Amino acid sequence: MIIVKNIEDIRGAIAGSCVTIGNFDGVHKGHQKLIELATSRAKAQGLVSVVVTFDPHPLQVLGKAAAPPFITLTEQKLELISQHGPQVCLLLEFTLEMARLSPEEFVRKYLVDGVHMQEMIIGYDYHLGKGRSGNFETLSELGAACGFAVDRLDPVTIDGAVVSSTRIRDLVQSGRVWAARPLLGRFYQVKGRVVHGMNRGGRLLGFPTANLKLVDELFPMPGVYAIWVEVPGEVRMGVANIGINPTFGNDALSVEAHILDYSGDLYGADIRVHFVQRIRDERKFSGLDELRARITKDVELGRQILSQPEAEIMLTRPAFEPGTTPGQPCRC
Structure with missing residues (x-):
């Protein structure tokens, strides 16, 4: 997996991509399914699979509420993402300037112009852009205008409840680490x-x-x-x-x-x-x-x-050297 921290380092290097985007705190079973779906769709269509995530977490920048303790910090998050097959991870620095971008501005700058997105797959509750106004409906309209398809993954449930970072955080903080394992897959x-x-x-x-x-x-x-x-x-x-x-x-x-x-x-x-x-x-x-x-x-x-x-332990093994960035991304 190639890690890209600046969109200019990869602009023009990808002919077409399937993208999924999120904060992916914990890289839990729901996140894993989302990344694997984007990866398989990309492979089936001859596209490059791209995962977009952020550092720091938007909550740390926006300061609207105290940020919770995070399940995975950036290095471990990248290790875990890499295990589910994407070819590129676009690790973007989240800033107040980025937070002011409309969904259309963000998508055009980073995803359409940046990695030539042909398909976007989001989680069932994902929003992006200023005021979280970029939901499935607005992104679908934007896709129709810009030439990319949008799909949405249904919630992943385990034991009748939706897998979420909040649920995992609550289990860990209450000492129920055994119960957190099926949600994390580790x-x-x-x-x-x-x-x-x-x-x-x-x-x-x-x-x-x-x-x-x-x-x-x-x-x-x-x-x-x-x-x-x-x-x-x-x-x-x-x-x-x-x-x-x-x-x-x-x-x-x-x-x-x-x-x-x-x-x-x-x-x-x-x-x-x-x-x-x-x-x-x-x-x-x-x-x-x-x-x-x-x-x-x-x-x-x-x-x-x-x-x-x-x-039995399920070990995680990084598929890259943490912190690496691409030299000359290959054209795909």
Whole structure:
């Protein structure tokens, strides 16, 4: 997948495209179906498949309401989009100037003139342009005038409810990470760098932990979780605590991961944590012995959970080097 951040870098390089557009926070099952549909339609018609998305998220720029914590930040979002087959991702910087464009101005500048769009596929509730005035009906009228077709994907439902970023966010924030998996098509994951902590896990308790400085915004509610941990070169079982470590009187939120049967040095390494199932609430213990006994039980439970076939990890693998942009886009 080629990533393009400036429309001028690709203008004139594509003879015809099938485009889907959205913020794609989480790249959940609904987003995946939309991207895959655009990709398959493009292939059937001899067109280039193009995904258009934005950075930063429009809510961060418009400031009409406090932006929610995002499920996927840009790097991970691009990784996930790439796995569903599009040839080009147009990653546009969202600005106040862009927000003032009418649907017609935006479509003509970026999609018709920019990538010679022949077909546009949008989600059932997608709007674009100033005042969100570009809906399915107005875009269809614009398509008739500009020579492109518009199709709309029906809502994707799981367990009788529409798959949405809001629903996934609510599940994760309430600790129901297992229930979020079918909506995402994977376990909810965060990425962070291992930093020095208080050195209590291994020294005092016999359970060394990797303390994470997270770059993601959305965290499961405090508690203990069974997790998969991607460390350099392998994937290991683990148990994570999200919280303030009340037994030690802390007041700052931390994420600590104990990686089962692992003895490597991870300081400074970037690791990825996949949250599988919540084991219990965080609570204050009477002392080290009670805490150590509870952690021992947590590790046993975590190992049992992760040994079940339905807890098998579904890894994501980028199909490109994050941050790359095209040199000379090929003509299609």
